[in-house]
Amino acid sequence: MKIIVPMAGRGSRLRPHSLTTPKPLIPVAGKPIVHRLVTDIAKVLKQPIEEVAFVLGDPAWFGDDVVTSLEELAERLGAKSSIYYQDKPLGTGHAIMCAEPSLDGPAVIAYADTLIRAEFDLDPHADSVIWTKEVSNPEAYGVVKLNPNNQIIELVEKPENFVSNQAVIGIYYFKDIGVLKHKLQEVLDENITNGGEYQINDGIKRMMAEGFIFKTGTVDEWMDCGNKAITVETNAKMLGFLQQDGKEQLVDPTVQLENAEIIEPCFIGKHVKLSNATIGPHVSVGAYSIIENANVKNSLIQTHTIIKNANLDRAMIGNHVSYNGDHISVSIGDYSVLE
Structure with missing residues (x-):
């Protein structure tokens, strides 16, 4: 199993704290956000982690100390570390493709601005699992649409009419992430963008259109670290x-x-x-x-x-x-x- 962690964003909503420290490296309850996230995901997966691939931003911003801390994090999990860089902020899909050499076999993608508490087993019949959290105001989130077999058939961003109350939290499992890689490469080749950026959802939607089975994995707690107020709240919960x-x-x-x-x-x-x-x-x-x-x-x-x-x-x-x-x-x- 691999864990892919896109973390190139500058964390503008968490300024001034993210002006000198990359947001994923800001400590919450004594440990950097990304360290807690990766460690907790490894616990949920309940299987050996072969590799942790980190996608960083500007090397001048994510310096040697950051790289060393991430390498040590992977080593503590018994995994090798791979460091990649996203030179331009071209979206979630583009960030994933920056780690292209690591995109094969079973893998989890986790965006490093959230923390979770979860306990579940991956569905062996699913080609992919999208982790979600039940929310009271789904119109404020991207949510999943389910069919009668509880398979995800659509991703809907901030629905005006009720679709479901299962919000996408930014963590995904793929039985073979190589399939997503090929779909995202098509998105890049065809220059399909939203707001000038290449999005992971466009690759996922192509997989759904070809019949790949997507299921939900529901977390017990989803704790954001997007701005000052909610990071302080997350610190208290953790x-x-x-x-x-x-x-x-x-x-x-x-x-x-x-x-x-x-x-x-x-x-x-x-x-x-x-x-x-x-x-x-x-x-x-x-x-x-x-x-x-x-x-x-x-x-x-x-x-x-x-x-x-x-x-x-x-x-x-x-x-x-x-x-x-x-x-x-x-x-x-x-x-x-x-x-």
């Missing part, structure tokens, strides 16, 4: 799940407490110093950060950051930030100073 699982150490033993309280669930990284502070619930604090004279809840704070005299709720604060003030719900990018 901390709750990790606390229930009990498999990850959420508070590092090197954390220093001085007249401070941690209200679980929280992630507190290495060598964090907490003084005259109440932290939590649902807070992540990156390594080497200092929080003094503060109350922080429902927030995401990255590494090497100093927070003083603060009362924070639903805040997202980047790396190497110095913040001294009385604002509550803030979004501060890397290397900022507010005193």
Whole structure:
């Protein structure tokens, strides 16, 4: 089994945090989004992962440190890593085709801006599985249309009339991804675009037209990381799940407490110093950060950051930030100073 991860986008909706760190590498509950995504998919698949192929953007933006972290991620899964680059933002279908040498055999495609919780077995009779989540407002999403045999027969984007309540979350399994590769190559050769971009859906629709069987795999939780507010919410949900699982150490033993309280669930990284502070619930604090004279809840704070005299709720604060003030719900990018 292979996992293909297109992650070339610049994450404009998550600025300023994505101005200095590629969005898939922003930590949520202590680990980068893409690391959690790939690890969780491997758990759902319940079979050995042969290769993880990452499609990055501008090499100057996705530097050597990013490549090294992705190679280490694949190695931890016992898989080889392959690194590809999408030089121009030409759509989801184009991004997949940038990994063309890896597109053969069984594979999962997963876009690196979402996290999941799921437990199901892949349908052995399906040529492809499109992972979905039941939503209350399907008109806001791309959804699947099913026939009486619960096979997907159509993909409908933001339907005005009810089609189904199963929203496509951006994770796909193909029994032989080589078939999708050939269909996407046809799309590229015929220059079929939507909004100037080549889309994965056009390749999928060609497979459906030829009778390939598509089924749904429904996830229990679908957590987006598209903007500040929803990333903070996702951080809170993930901390709750990790606390229930009990498999990850959420508070590092090197954390220093001085007249401070941690209200679980929280992630507190290495060598964090907490003084005259109440932290939590649902807070992540990156390594080497200092929080003094503060109350922080429902927030995401990255590494090497100093927070003083603060009362924070639903805040997202980047790396190497110095913040001294009385604002509550803030979004501060890397290397900022507010005193």
